[in-house]
Amino acid sequence: MRKDEFIYQQMLKAIVEHHLLPDVRLPEDQLAETFQVSRTGIRKVLHRLALERFVTITPNKGAHVAKPTAEEAEQVLDSRILIEPVLIDGVVAHWSESSKTRLYDIVKQEKVAEQNNNLKDMIQLSASFHTELATLSGNLVMAEFVNQLTLRSSLVIAVFGSKQSVGCDCGHHHDLVDMLDRGEAESAKVWMKRHLEAIKASLQFTIDKPKSINFKDLFSTI
Template identity: 55%
Template sequence: MSNDEIIYQKMLKAIVEHQIPPGERLPEDKLSEAFGVSRTGIRKVLQRLALERFVVIQPNKGAQVNRPSRREASEVWDSRIMLEPLLIPSISENWNDKLSQQFRSMVELEKRANHNGDMAQAIQLTAKFHYELARVGHNLVLAEFVEQLCYRSSLVIAAYGTRESVNCDCGDHSNLIDLLDRNLISEAQNWMRHHLEQLKASISLTSKQETHVDFSKLFT
C-alpha cells in the first residue's frame, strides 16, 4: 500500500468515525507535520477526498470536512430510493452465477468489517456493493450517477450516521443476491427500496458538538 493510500485511509477513517467532525478545517501544514510528509502529498489526499465529497476545498480558504445540510442529506437518500430499485430489471437481465459469487464475496468483506468494528471500511464496502451492482445493468451513465450518490450518502452517514447505518439492521445484502439468483425482480425491487428507506431512517440529522482536533495526536 502506497504512502498516499495509507494517509487517505487514515483520514477517511477519522472522518467517518467522527474523530474529525463536519466543518473542521484541514490545514495542510498541520497534516503534513502529523504524517511526516510534504504538503504536496497531503494536497493529493485532500483532492481525492474532495472528489468523493468528504472534503470541500475553497480557494484562499483551504480544505475542511464537508458538512452536508439536512436538506441535502434527505435529498441524496430520496434520490437513491427512487433510482436504485428501477435498475433491478436491467441488473437481472445480466445476472449470472459468476456475478452472484462475486457479490457474495463482497458481502463477506462487509460482514468482516462490521464484525471488526471498522465503520470506515464498512461504509466504503456497502457503497461499493451498490454502485458495482448498478454497473451490472450496463447503463454507464446511470451507474456513474449511482456511484456519486453513494459517495454523497457515505458522507451523510459519516456526518450523521450510527453503527446501525452500516450493519445488518438495515438489511443483509445477501438477501438481495438470493432474490436475483431466483430472478424475483419485483421482490428484489421491494427489498432494495425497503433497504434504502431503513438506511435513511437510521440517520440522525442533528448537529454534532464542535470539537478541537489535535492532528498530531490523532495521526501518531
C-alpha cells in the same frame, strides 16, 4: 501500502468515526508535520477526499471536512430510493454466475468489516456493493449516477449515520443477492426500497460543534 494511501485511509477513518467533525479545518502544514510528508503529499490526499465529497476545498480558505445539510442528505437518499429499485430488472436480465460471485465477494468483506466493528470499511463496501449492482444492470449512464449518489451517501452516513445505517439493521445484502440469483425481480425491488428507506430513517440530523484538533494526538490513537 503507499504512504499517500495510508494517509487517505487514516483521514477517511477519522471523518467516518467522527474524530474529525464537519467543518473542521484541515491545515496542510499541520497534517504534513503529523504524517511526516510534504505539503504536496497532503494536498494530493485532500484532493482525493474532495473528489469523494468528504472534504471541501475553498480558495483562500483551505480544506475543511465537508458539512452536508439535513436537506441534502434526505435528497440524496430520496434519489437513491427512486432510482435503484428501477435498475433491478436490468440486473436480473444480465445476471450470471460471475455477477453472483462478484457481489458475494463484497458481501463477505462486509461481514468481516462488521465483525471487526470497522465503520469506515462498512461504508466503503456498502457503496461498492450498490455501485457494482448498478453496473450489472447494463445501464451505464444510470450506473454512473448511482456511483455519484453512493459517494454522497457515504458522506451523509459518515456525518449523520452510525453502524446501524450500514449494518444488518437495514437489511443484509446477502438476502438481496439470493433473490437476484433466484430471478425474483419484484421481491428484490421491494427489498431495495425498504433497505434504502431504513438507511434514511437511521440518520440523526444533529452535528456537534467542531473543536480545536491536535492532529498528532488524534492520528496516534486511531
